Amino acid sequence: MPVKAAAARGPAPWRRAAKPMLDDGAMAGLLAFTVPADGRYPVSITTGHWIDAVDAGEVLTSVDFQGRRGCPLVHRIVEFDLRAGRELVLQFAGGSAGETGLVITPVSATAR
DSSP states (O other): OOEEGGGOOOSSOOTTTTOTTSOTTOEEEEEEEEOOSSEEEEEEESSOOEEEEEETTEEOOOSEEEEOTTOSSOSEEEEEEEOTTOEEEEEEEEESOSOOOEEEOOBOGGGO
């Protein structure tokens, strides 16, 4: 359920949500999932929200980022190297949309 970014509480500090450049109407949300296998995972969304992956309360460092302004299918892609069996939370903050399309796809080792 989306909430105003200023009122959002996640499992780790919202690194992007506190930035003064955010609109007053900026939205935030959370998604929990378990990583099925070790590997690199691009998280692709259809909106401009910032994406943080949180593991046991710690924000993970992304390994790559891409943005596509004006693309209705994929606006932002952030990649993370993840370990199998970890229960993670994705934190989304800063976009103006109340909902977003989302895809999490593993990348094969040969594609890197």
